[in-house]
Amino acid sequence: MSNTEKWKDINKSREKRPKVQEYKNWKELPPIPISLPIDGAIGITGDWRTFRPIIDQDGCNKCGICWMYCPEGSIINKEDGTFEVDLTYCKGCGICAKECPTNNIEMKRESDITHE
Amino acid sequence: MSKARKDFTQEQETKIIKGNVSAAYAAKSARVQVIGAYPITPQTTVVEKLSEFVDSGSMPGTQYIKVESEHSAMASMVGASMTGTRTFTATSGQGLFYMNEMLHWATGTRLPIVTAIASRGPAPPWNIWADFTDVISQRDTGWMCSFCATHQEIYDEILMSYKVCEDYEILLPKFVAYGGFILSHTSKPVIIEDQEAVDNYLPPLPDEKGWPHIFMDPERPMMFGNLIMPSGFYSEFRLKIHDAHMKAKEKIKNAAKEFEKSFGRNYGNGLTQQYKMNDAEVGMLIYGDLALQMEEAVDLVREEGYKVGMVKLRYFRPFPVEDIINIAKSVKVLGVMDRATAFGSPTGGPVSSEVKTAIEGVEKTAKILPMIGGLGGREVTLEQQTEQLKILIKMNETGDAPGDLFHGTLWHGKLEVE
Amino acid sequence: MVTIKQALDDEIACKEWFLPGNSCCAGCGLEIALRWAMKALGPNTALVTPASCLNVVIGLWPKTAPNFPFTNMAFAAGASAATGISEAYKAKAYRFPGKVWEKMTTLVFAGDGGTTDIGIQALSGAAERNSNIIYTCYDNEAYMNTGIQRSSSTPHGAKTTTTVFGKERFKKNLPAILAAHEIPYVATCSISEPLDIYEKYKKAKDIEGCKYIHILAPCPPGWNYPSEDTVELARLAVKTGVWPLYEIENGILTLHKKSKSLVDPSKRAPLVDYLSRQKRFSNISEQALIKLQERIAHDWDNIKAKLRAQEK
Numbered sequence: 001m002s003n004t005e006k007w008k009d010i011n012k013s014r015e016k017r018p019k020v021q022e023y024k025n026w027k028e029l030p031p032i033p034i035s036l037p038i039d040g041a042i043g044i045t046g047d048w049r050t051f052r053p054i055i056d057q058d059g060c061n062k063c064g065i066c067w068m069y070c071p072e073g074s075i076i077n078k079e080d081g082t083f084e085v086d087l088t089y090c091k092g093c094g095i096c097a098k099e100c101p102t103n104n105i106e107m108k109r110e111s112d113i114t115h116e
Numbered sequence: 117m118s119k120a121r122k123d124f125t126q127e128q129e130t131k132i133i134k135g136n137v138s139a140a141y142a143a144k145s146a147r148v149q150v151i152g153a154y155p156i157t158p159q160t161t162v163v164e165k166l167s168e169f170v171d172s173g174s175m176p177g178t179q180y181i182k183v184e185s186e187h188s189a190m191a192s193m194v195g196a197s198m199t200g201t202r203t204f205t206a207t208s209g210q211g212l213f214y215m216n217e218m219l220h221w222a223t224g225t226r227l228p229i230v231t232a233i234a235s236r237g238p239a240p241p242w243n244i245w246a247d248f249t250d251v252i253s254q255r256d257t258g259w260m261c262s263f264c265a266t267h268q269e270i271y272d273e274i275l276m277s278y279k280v281c282e283d284y285e286i287l288l289p290k291f292v293a294y295g296g297f298i299l300s301h302t303s304k305p306v307i308i309e310d311q312e313a314v315d316n317y318l319p320p321l322p323d324e325k326g327w328p329h330i331f332m333d334p335e336r337p338m339m340f341g342n343l344i345m346p347s348g349f350y351s352e353f354r355l356k357i358h359d360a361h362m363k364a365k366e367k368i369k370n371a372a373k374e375f376e377k378s379f380g381r382n383y384g385n386g387l388t389q390q391y392k393m394n395d396a397e398v399g400m401l402i403y404g405d406l407a408l409q410m411e412e413a414v415d416l417v418r419e420e421g422y423k424v425g426m427v428k429l430r431y432f433r434p435f436p437v438e439d440i441i442n443i444a445k446s447v448k449v450l451g452v453m454d455r456a457t458a459f460g461s462p463t464g465g466p467v468s469s470e471v472k473t474a475i476e477g478v479e480k481t482a483k484i485l486p487m488i489g490g491l492g493g494r495e496v497t498l499e500q501q502t503e504q505l506k507i508l509i510k511m512n513e514t515g516d517a518p519g520d521l522f523h524g525t526l527w528h529g530k531l532e533v534e
Numbered sequence: 535m536v537t538i539k540q541a542l543d544d545e546i547a548c549k550e551w552f553l554p555g556n557s558c559c560a561g562c563g564l565e566i567a568l569r570w571a572m573k574a575l576g577p578n579t580a581l582v583t584p585a586s587c588l589n590v591v592i593g594l595w596p597k598t599a600p601n602f603p604f605t606n607m608a609f610a611a612g613a614s615a616a617t618g619i620s621e622a623y624k625a626k627a628y629r630f631p632g633k634v635w636e637k638m639t640t641l642v643f644a645g646d647g648g649t650t651d652i653g654i655q656a657l658s659g660a661a662e663r664n665s666n667i668i669y670t671c672y673d674n675e676a677y678m679n680t681g682i683q684r685s686s687s688t689p690h691g692a693k694t695t696t697t698v699f700g701k702e703r704f705k706k707n708l709p710a711i712l713a714a715h716e717i718p719y720v721a722t723c724s725i726s727e728p729l730d731i732y733e734k735y736k737k738a739k740d741i742e743g744c745k746y747i748h749i750l751a752p753c754p755p756g757w758n759y760p761s762e763d764t765v766e767l768a769r770l771a772v773k774t775g776v777w778p779l780y781e782i783e784n785g786i787l788t789l790h791k792k793s794k795s796l797v798d799p800s801k802r803a804p805l806v807d808y809l810s811r812q813k814r815f816s817n818i819s820e821q822a823l824i825k826l827q828e829r830i831a832h833d834w835d836n837i838k839a840k841l842r843a844q845e846k
Contacts, residue, residue, distance in 0.1 A: 152614075152621075191608065196621055196622035341605055342594060344594065
């Protein structure tokens with residue numbers, strides 16, 4: 001396939017097309033700027049965080065309210081029914097800690113964690 | 117619904133119809149799938165006729181969105197086209213201005229939307245009669261733009277447009293403009309072509325996958341229109357639009373050639389159409405309905421022994437620079453008649469300004485006489501058109517431009533009431 | 535009533551369709567709204583978003599967060615472009631019957647500016663035509679994307695960058711305007727009740743015609759409060775009666791259980807509880823406060839009257 005046809009890969013199904021489009025010059029570009037879905041479209045948003053949510057698994061009643069309210073979809077429901085924070089994208093808004101009915105999530109300053 | 121009504125049926129047939137109806141028949145022949153339109157004088161009979169077609173079942177499967185404004189008309193066309201369907205709408209003057217924002221969306225999304233324009237003069241004061249300022253003022257939206265001189269040409273040009281616009285190397289929207297009332301509301305015989313012949317001429321309707329560059333398909337999720345930083349490829353995507361316009365010139369020529377092969381009607385090379393230019397010493401470049409009567413004027417003046425000719429400008433965008441240079445080299449004086457205004461431009465007329473730019477730096481070209489006339493539907497008589505040709509002849513003989521130019525341009529046919 | 539457990543067990547609802555790592559602010563109310571709308575609708579949905587925060591939070595070209603067909607659109611063109619898409623799906627379904635095109639949902643997610651101001655004409659047109667779309671207004675009560683300017687959805691007394699001493703006029707009641715169009719479904723939601731959002735979208739998906747859902751979505755920088763309070767503020771808006779949760783199905787109004795008791799004014803939480811948590815109301819005058827309270831009472835009187843008329 002010539003370079004100028006490279007963009008036509010965006011036409012393929014979810015699995016078959018490239019995860020990220022890369023173009024070097026204008027001749028390779030598709031007719032219009034199409035974006036493809038990907039986690040972290042804007043980057044590792046976990047870097048934004050000032051406070052980190054820490055779930056105390058022992059006191060967790062597995063109600064899922066943290067999962068329900070997390071705006072980012074960064075709380076993962078694990079096979080065993082427990083919940084875990086995906087720190088790659090968690091922005092540290094603190095909604096999960098505030099809404100947890102058993103007060104089981106603590107927001108800890110990132111700088112303190114690094115020092116520990 | 118009976119089986120006969122389930123598919124588009126049409127045998128070749130000559131009908132005596134209005135220009136607007138001719139446009140509606142073209143949309144039907146092209147099997148457009150989605151129409152979004154809002155009425156405006158003088159376009160109204162296009163939407164009325166289409167409504168009749170759709171409601172009577174003679175355009176099966178076609179969705180007709182009766183929108184509440186032109187902005188929404190074009191927005192619905194953008195939405196429908198990006199989903200992968202053939203689309204059609206029509207408007208005029210003020211409606212076209214109201215669409216302006218969405219016109220840019222259509223170009224930026226590279227959607228082959230074809231829009232018929234029954235041109236009218238911009239308000240204020242209200243004017244609803246032929247004047248191409250409406251469509252020409254959308255010059256920089258990136259839409260292709262052509263003019264029609266006859267009722268038949270409206271039908272033919274809309275078909276040719278789909279062929280050009282939907283070419284995967286082009287993918288651009290296009291206006292097909294014709295003078296309000298002069299063509300839109302008068303009736304003439306128009307050949308409506310056999311459906312199968314039209315199907316063979318046009319590219320097939322978009323398949324299930326839609327266009328190659330945009331699709332609203334859950335199997336292939338994509339997002340369109342997000343931010344591109346100045347350091348991204350923004351200007352390169354703009355460059356590609358211009359590139360498509362430049363490439364379209366060849367495609368337009370091919371579409372016209374194939375059209376002649378299929379249906380026997382000739383439209384010059386597609387971009388321009390010449391009339392008695394072979395031995396002409398002076399020529400008139402003219403567009404839209406004025407071109408039809410100008411043929412007669414050329415004949416009359418030729419009877420008096422003068423070598424005059426006429427060039428019908430079919431395409432304004434892409435602008436046929438090469439044709440214009442050749443024409444300007446072949447004659448000594450070239451009049452450029454605009455039924456439109458471009459205030460503050462070099463000549464005051466949009467096409468004459470473009471012609472001057474096109475021949476810039478080319479040696480041995482004709483003297484250009486910019487002319488403006490027929491604004492807001494003002495009648496341009498045969499006598500006036502022969503007079504215009506004679507002004508060009510005199511200019512060729514004496515070497516001097518006429519004395520009564522207004523800022524370098526001849527505004528012909530001004531009212532002089534005694 | 536759907537439970538969290540059921541949502542977690544649902545093949546579609548357990549997944550994230552608006553992918554993480556986008557540029558929504560921390561604690562964004564819009565994100566909760568969209569996340570739950572998409573959990574209900576699933577990937578066979580095409581989303582149109584006129585100019586708003588959602589236009590830019592999805593990421594920069596060539597990457598994006600929505601994992602379903604999604605297009606940005608001109609500010610005034612949300613409802614009309616969506617109509618075009620929805621009609622094009624019909625046209626495609628005609629040519630390719632029995633395929634996914636018959637099952638597609640066309641969704642609009644517009645901000646309050648794109649809905650109550652510049653987009654109202656196209657929306658009214660779509661509503662009157664009864665175009666087969668779900669139109670959502672995620673309401674953060676000002677032009678947040680351009681820097682917190684007042685919109686017609688900004689409440690009385692709120693400070694924005696163009697109403698520095700608080701807005702004089704009241705919030706435009708758009709759900710009522712849409713209900714007056716007599717469309718088959720109008721609903722209000724609050725991001726404090728995600729499962730309610732989920733259920734309302736599930737319901738809307740199966741209704742043919744124009745559906746309108748208005749979601750209150752607090753905005754931490756715009757309303758000026760700490761990001762962890764987003765859900766709490768949306769909840770207080772419901773509790774105080776500022777934001778009644780209801781649905782109007784074929785003209786019949788039903789209150790959500792969290793709003794039902796608030797018909798009785800004594801059951802409403804004090805308005806100050808809601809206002810005092812947001813700095814946009816920090817300078818609100820006594821007079822404005824009274825006017826706001828009167829307004830809430832007035833809105834509830836209308837709801838009461840409507841309910842009473844229905845009983846008859």
